[in-house]
Amino acid sequence: MPTPRFIRDLRRSIGHELLFLPGVSAVVFDGDGRVLLGRRADNGRWSVIAGIPEPGEQPAETAVREVLEETAVHCEPEHVVLVETLDPVRYPNGDRCQFVDVTLRCRATGGEARVNDDESLEVGWFALDALPPGLPGHALRRISLAAGGGPAWFRPHDEDAAALAAATGEGPADPSADAPVGA
Numbered sequence: 001m002p003t004p005r006f007i008r009d010l011r012r013s014i015g016h017e018l019l020f021l022p023g024v025s026a027v028v029f030d031g032d033g034r035v036l037l038g039r040r041a042d043n044g045r046w047s048v049i050a051g052i053p054e055p056g057e058q059p060a061e062t063a064v065r066e067v068l069e070e071t072a073v074h075c076e077p078e079h080v081v082l083v084e085t086l087d088p089v090r091y092p093n094g095d096r097c098q099f100v101d102v103t104l105r106c107r108a109t110g111g112e113a114r115v116n117d118d119e120s121l122e123v124g125w126f127a128l129d130a131l132p133p134g135l136p137g138h139a140l141r142r143i144s145l146a147a148g149g150g151p152a153w154f155r156p157h158d159e160d161a162a163a164l165a166a167a168t169g170e171g172p173a174d175p176s177a178d179a180p181v182g183a
Contacts, residue, residue: 002119004052016094023086023099025050026063027146028075028106034125035143036113037132038070041121046132047139050101059102067106071123072116075106080152081145086138105146 003011010019026049028036037046051066053059060077067075082103090096113123126132128147131140145153 018096020098022053023101024059024062025101025103026067026106027142028108030108034127038120039122041119046135048142063104069117070119072111072114073108074110076109077104077106079105081105083154103142
């Protein structure tokens with residue numbers, strides 16, 4: 001993804017220091033149940049469409065904008081799938097970021113999938129049983145959760161809370177396991 005101007009401005013002051021940023025991932029399904037993926041220009045890997053919100057932009061607006069900008073597909077967000085703090089990343093230029101990702105399940109409403117900017121090498125629709133090889137685990141997890149249609153998921157806030165929840169029968173014993181929210 002191209003770096004938003006507000007981040008370039010911050011980088012002039014802080015250099016390559018770690019930035020904690022919001023991110024939005026869109027898991028878009030068409031009427032045939034296929035998922036929209038893009039093969040990223042920065043690393044050559046297939047993934048769900050994602051981006052950084054502009055200041056003041058709502059996550060649902062970010063999802064719609066990013067999907068249209070990158071793939072020429074129009075979509076409508078349906079519900080939150082996942083909220084998760086990702087591991088820090090270091091980009092080839094030395095910049096370090098850590099994202100809090102909000103993943104939204106979206107429904108395609110129009111447009112023809114195509115490469116629509118310089119962020120993707122390819123875009124396409126994939127049946128869930130025919131996803132491209134090498135799809136990162138985080139993308140597979142987001143797709144699986146979005147396809148399942150269940151409540152939003154998140155990671156427990158700490159090991160003690162997860163252990164307490166397991167002891168009381170209120171949640172998972174494994175602190176790295178995902179826990180459901182809602183009914």
